[in-house]
Amino acid sequence: MKGELSRLQIQNKELRENQFDLYTKADSTYVMFDVLSASLQDLQNKISVLSQAIHDLKVVTDKRSKSNDQSVLPSFIYQNAYGDYLMAKFDLAYSGFQSFADKYPNAELVPQAQFYMGECFYSMSMWDKALEEYKKVEQRYKKRSDLVSSARLKIALCCQKLDKNEEAIRMFSSIIKDFPQSPESLTAKESIEIYNNAQKR
Numbered sequence: 342m343k344g345e346l347s348r349l350q351i352q353n354k355e356l357r358e359n360q361f362d363l364y365t366k367a368d369s370t371y372v373m374f375d376v377l378s379a380s381l382q383d384l385q386n387k388i389s390v391l392s393q394a395i396h397d398l399k400v401v402t403d404k405r406s407k408s409n410d411q412s413v414l415p416s417f418i419y420q421n422a423y424g425d426y427l428m429a430k431f432d433l434a435y436s437g438f439q440s441f442a443d444k445y446p447n448a449e450l451v452p453q454a455q456f457y458m459g460e461c462f463y464s465m466s467m468w469d470k471a472l473e474e475y476k477k478v479e480q481r482y483k484k485r486s487d488l489v490s491s492a493r494l495k496i497a498l499c500c501q502k503l504d505k506n507e508e509a510i511r512m513f514s515s516i517i518k519d520f521p522q523s524p525e526s527l528t529a530k531e532s533i534e535i536y537n538n539a540q541k542r
Contacts, residue, residue, distance in 0.1 A: 419448075421459070435458055455478050456474075472496060478492035509532075
């Protein structure tokens, strides 16, 4: 009996060590995904800003505007808001993105502005408000933006922060179903696996 008990204790210890390794690897994966995702979003954002600036220039040229005041250009307003976001001035950035979206609802950068409104609240740990802003990305710009999968992932993460685990799992599952080849899908699968393992304990 003592030998059997000792063997079971060793197995239990190994199991706990394996479980710790699993969570450590999962955390490392999340960190790497966040870094890559942030870099990709930054690159996409720069491309979109350039595209909007080209459009603005065409509009100004077509109208043969005599004004050199760049502050009237949509891309300038967006860039100011994005600059505030990068400097962690989230309240100011949110106001800038909102102003941009209100003034130029048909601009190419409006879906990005909407996503970053969610990012502002997320960065301030205001999960409820972030959740509502992320939802608007798909509700309003589903056909205009490639940020839907990113917004859904952030919705799921907000739900986790708010202890709405069932809703979070539904959102993770929808990402896997609708965006199977996306980086967000990989994160969603890992999140579901971690949640299921935690439930078994």
